[in-house]
Structures are given as C-alpha cells and as structure tokens.
Amino acid sequence: MTTEPIVESGMTFGPYPERCCFYIEKSKTYQKIKKDGVKIAEFLLLRSQDEPKVWIIEAKTGTPHPGNQPTFNDFIGEIREKFANTLILSIATCLKRHPTCEELPNFFKRLDLKEVSFRLVLVIKGHPEDWLPQLQDTLQKALKPTVKTWGLHSSSVVVLNEAMAKEKGLILM
Amino acid sequence: MFNSFELKNFGPIHHLKSENLGHINLIIGGNGTGKTILLKALYSAIRTLEDYRRGNEPRNASEILAEKLYWTFETEKIGDLVSKGADEPLFFKLNFDGREFCYGFGKDTTKIIQTLENHVPPRSSNSIFLPTKEVLSLYHIILESRELSKTFGFDDTYLDLARALRQPLKGGKNYQRFAASRKNLNEILDGKVEYDEKAGRWQFKKGNQKFPIGVTAEGIKKISILDTLLGNRYLDPDSVIFIDEPESALHPAAISKFLDIIAMLAECGIQFFMASHSYFVIKKLFLIAQQKSNLSIPIISAEDDHWVTENLREGLPDNSIIDESIQLYKEEVELALQ
Numbered sequence: 001m002t003t004e005p006i007v008e009s010g011m012t013f014g015p016y017p018e019r020c021c022f023y024i025e026k027s028k029t030y031q032k033i034k035k036d037g038v039k040i041a042e043f044l045l046l047r048s049q050d051e052p053k054v055w056i057i058e059a060k061t062g063t064p065h066p067g068n069q070p071t072f073n074d075f076i077g078e079i080r081e082k083f084a085n086t087l088i089l090s091i092a093t094c095l096k097r098h099p100t101c102e103e104l105p106n107f108f109k110r111l112d113l114k115e116v117s118f119r120l121v122l123v124i125k126g127h128p129e130d131w132l133p134q135l136q137d138t139l140q141k142a143l144k145p146t147v148k149t150w151g152l153h154s155s156s157v158v159v160l161n162e163a164m165a166k167e168k169g170l171i172l173m
Numbered sequence: 174m175f176n177s178f179e180l181k182n183f184g185p186i187h188h189l190k191s192e193n194l195g196h197i198n199l200i201i202g203g204n205g206t207g208k209t210i211l212l213k214a215l216y217s218a219i220r221t222l223e224d225y226r227r228g229n230e231p232r233n234a235s236e237i238l239a240e241k242l243y244w245t246f247e248t249e250k251i252g253d254l255v256s257k258g259a260d261e262p263l264f265f266k267l268n269f270d271g272r273e274f275c276y277g278f279g280k281d282t283t284k285i286i287q288t289l290e291n292h293v294p295p296r297s298s299n300s301i302f303l304p305t306k307e308v309l310s311l312y313h314i315i316l317e318s319r320e321l322s323k324t325f326g327f328d329d330t331y332l333d334l335a336r337a338l339r340q341p342l343k344g345g346k347n348y349q350r351f352a353a354s355r356k357n358l359n360e361i362l363d364g365k366v367e368y369d370e371k372a373g374r375w376q377f378k379k380g381n382q383k384f385p386i387g388v389t390a391e392g393i394k395k396i397s398i399l400d401t402l403l404g405n406r407y408l409d410p411d412s413v414i415f416i417d418e419p420e421s422a423l424h425p426a427a428i429s430k431f432l433d434i435i436a437m438l439a440e441c442g443i444q445f446f447m448a449s450h451s452y453f454v455i456k457k458l459f460l461i462a463q464q465k466s467n468l469s470i471p472i473i474s475a476e477d478d479h480w481v482t483e484n485l486r487e488g489l490p491d492n493s494i495i496d497e498s499i500q501l502y503k504e505e506v507e508l509a510l511q
Contacts, residue, residue, distance in 0.1 A: 047510075055510075119509055130495050133502035155509040168510055
C-alpha cells in the first residue's frame with residue numbers, strides 16, 4: 001500500500017509507503033488549530049525505521065531574490081515559522097496531546113522520540129543550483145534557535161531544488 | 174587603459190587573448206594556472222611604458238623591459254620565461270588607449286630583447302602592483318636587499334611598492350573622488366598608517382595612540398597601503414593597479430568594503446587587474462557589475478589548459494570557485510540526508 005502522491009508547489013511528491021508518510025497539512029489535528037494562525041509545512045516522511053529519521057517537507061515554487069528586502073527576510077521568516085511549528089506539532093501529536101492523534105500512521109506512533117532524528121527539508125521548484133548554498137546557510141542561521149533548543153543535528157536544515165529532491169527519492173516521477 | 178592583451182608561450186600560459194577589458198578585471202583559476210604571472214607580465218609592460226623617456230631616463234624600451242622582466246620574475250635569464258617545450262618564442266602584445274606595444278623573445282635570450290614595437294606615447298602616470306605579502310613591516314629589508322645588496326628575494330613588485338610608499342604625503346586638494354575613497358578607507362581602518370621620519374619606521378596611529386607596525390593587523394596594513402598611495406599622489410586617475418589576491422588577510426566584510434572602494438576608484442578612471450581565489454571577491458564583483466551600469470567587469474578564467482574571458486555583467490560564469498561552494502553544500506546535504 002502506498003499513499004496518494006502529494007502535489008505541492010507544482011511538484012509531485014511520492015507515492016511513499018503508506019505508514020511512512022503523514023500529510024500533516026491535511027490532518028484533522030492541524031485543521032483544528034489552523035484557524036488560530038498556525039502555519040505549518042506540508043508533510044512528514046519517515047525515512048528509516050532502524051535509526052528513525054523524520055523529514056519535515058516544505059515545498060515552494062520559488063524564492064524572492066536575496067537583494068529584494070524585506071521580501072526575502074519575510075520568506076525566510078515564514079519558512080522558519082513553518083518548520084518550527086511543524087516540529088512541535090509532530091512531537092505533540094506523537095505524545096498524544098491532541099484527541100485526533102490516532103490519525104498518525106502506525107510507524108509514527110511507535111517512534112522513540114528520544115532517538116528520532118529530524119530533518120527540516122525545503123524543496124524549491126526550479127531553483128538555480130548556485131543559489132542553494134547561500135539559501136541553505138541563511139535558513140540554517142534562522143533556524144539555529146530551533147535546532148539548538150530541540151538538540152537537533154547541526155546539519156538538520158536542508159534546501160533542495162526539484163532535481164536534487166528527485167536524487168534523494170522525494171520526487172519519484 | 175589596457176584595451177586588450179595577448180600572451181603566447183609565457184610561462185604556464187600557452188595562449189591567452191583578452192579583448193574589451195574593463196576598469197575592473199578579475200582573473201581566476203586554480204593554483205599554477207599562471208594568474209600571478211599574467212599580472213606580472215602586464216605590470217612589467219606598463220612599467221616599461223611609464224619609465225620610457227621619463228625625465229633623463231637614457232635606456233630604450235627594450236633595455237627597460239629586459240631589466241623589468243629580470244627583476245620582476247627573478248629568473249636567471251629572461252628566456253626562462255618561455256613556456257617549457259614550446260616550439261615558438263614568447264610573444265606579448267597589448268593595446269593601451271588604442272596604441273599597440275608588443276615584444277617577443279626565445280628561450281635562449283639572456284638580456285637583450287630583439288623584437289619590440291612600441292606605439293604607446295610616454296606616460297606620466299604611475300602604476301603599482303600590490304603583492305600578497307604586506308610590505309610595511311618589511312619596508313627597510315626590501316629596500317636594503319634590493320638597493321644595497323641587489324639580491325633576489327623581493328621582486329620588483331615589492332621594491333616598486335616600497336619606493337612608492339617612500340614618497341611623502343601631499344596636502345592640498347586631492348582628486349575629489351580619491352578623497353571620498355580615502356574617507357571610506359579610513360572608516361575601515363579606524364586610524365592611519367604613518368612613516369615616522371625620526372624613528373625611521375612605519376606605525377599605526379589611532380587617535381593619539383601610536384602602535385608599532387609589527388603589532389598592526391595584516392588587513393589594516395594592506396588597506397593602509399592603498400590609502401597612502403592615494404594620499405601621496407603616487408596614483409592618479411590614469412594609473413593601473415594590479416592586486417594579487419585582494420582577499421588575503423581581509424575578513425569577508427572588509428573584502429566587501431575594500432571592493433566597494435575599488436569600484437569608486439574604477440569609476441574615477443583607475444584600471445584594476447585582480448587575481449583571486451575568493452568566493453567573496455567573485456560574488457561581490459558580480460553584485461557590483463549588476464549595480465553599476467557604467468562598470469564592465471570582465472572575468473578572465475583559466476580552465477584546464479585554456480583561458481576564457483566573460484563579463485560579470487552578463488552573469489556569473491561557471492567557475493571552480495562557485496563549483497566548490499556548491500560541492501561543499503552537496504556534501505552537507507549528503508551528511509544531513511544519509
């Protein structure tokens with residue numbers, strides 16, 4: 001069994017093994033709190049069960065030019081907020097703090113939250129490769145407080161373009 | 174200004190022809206491709222044109238050039254500059270303000286350049302080469318080793334710079350654009366470098382405090398040199414400045430400010446040739462090329478055994494410096510998503 005492919009920002013993600021993907025943006029848990037102005041990323045993907053790794057995926061069609069301020073800062077701020085909120089909501093759901101927590105796929109329910117390794121992955125459609133290093137550096141800097149407070153790996157924030165997302169098995173078609 | 178140049182069989186450079194040069198010209202390439210040799214070749218030529226017929230200078234252009242090449246490249250004989258294994262002689266040609274200057278010689282040449290043609294009129298302006306090592310703390314050693322001992326060690330780029338710095342600061346009205354550039358340089362420096370005639374040494378002066386040059390930061394010394402050459406009027410708007418690795422000893426933020434000042438000076442007329450390995454230099458110059466419509470910034474790059482000239486105004490060409498930043502990024506992605 002696989003999930004339906006997820007179409008976001010003009011890219012088609014998956015399909016993935018059913019119990020390994022949680023489309024958190026469409027979840028009942030998120031729909032309840034969305035009205036309170038909570039912004040989150042698209043979906044969670046469990047990449048490995050032996051050494052559990054959860055990738056939090058956010059997709060975008062493009063980025064404003066870094067020289068275009070404050071739009072670029074707003075963009076970075078929005079992504080930072082979405083990743084930070086999604087990380088918290090994912091953990092809160094795994095901890096069964098929401099009555100809708102049963103919607104979590106089984107593999108996620110069994111996660112040992114102490115051991116799981118999170119990655120915050122931004123996928124941008126058609127982004128030039130030579131802009132990616134600076135964007136990744138900027139986003140890593142913006143998310144440093146989140147990475148530090150949650151004790152995440154120092155290379156947890158990743159920016160990919162569509163081609164690299166295909167290489168990493170995120171986009172299959 | 175240099176409009177174009179061509180080199181054949183010049184050290185590691187088998188053939189390089191570059192036209193439509195700008196007021197700022199960036200040279201990039203891996204180690205050993207010949208970036209510094211190219212800078213020195215251009216410098217030797219322009220200094221020959223500047224010494225020729227100046228004052229009571231008795232030597233002809235061929236004699237000046239042979240001596241300049243000998244002391245700039247410090248080879249046993251100038252024929253050693255010819256590419257190893259080349260069948261044909263070394264050839265150099267430049268076009269300066271629409272006039273040509275060219276020369277050539279074979280591998281057995283010791284000190285007499287047989288072929289030289291010059292159509293460039295005598296110049297009153299001075300050009301300078303800023304090498305990677307700073308010269309202020311080595312000032313006396315450079316002058317002694319070259320003027321008294323006459324030994325190899327510090328080539329002519331160091332000697333000429335030490336001599337240029339020896340000229341006293343001149344007061345009065347400076348070139349207006351130079352004054353603005355010096356103000357910006359002083360903002361980076363937060364003080365100034367002065368030569369103490371009594372003590373016979375350079376020192377860094379910040380407010381009322383004086384510091385020995387030996388304990389002054391390398392980056393400060395580097396920027397001070399440019400400030401001093403603008404202040405003592407060694408440089409004028411028709412000068413050409415060659416900078417080998419402008420990034421050396423400078424923090425990326427200082428590189429950025431330094432290049433902004435270079436752009437101001439280039440707008441004033443000075444022509445720059447810079448050889449660099451720095452990601453920050455290439456990125457900053459790319460941004461300057463986009464922001465300043467009056468500044469064309471050619472980028473002359475060595476890839477494997479051939480050279481390509483493109484323009485930063487048209488975009489950032491594929492190059493090994495940017496490729497390395499992407500490679501590091503990819504390694505980080507691999508590490509994160511393995």
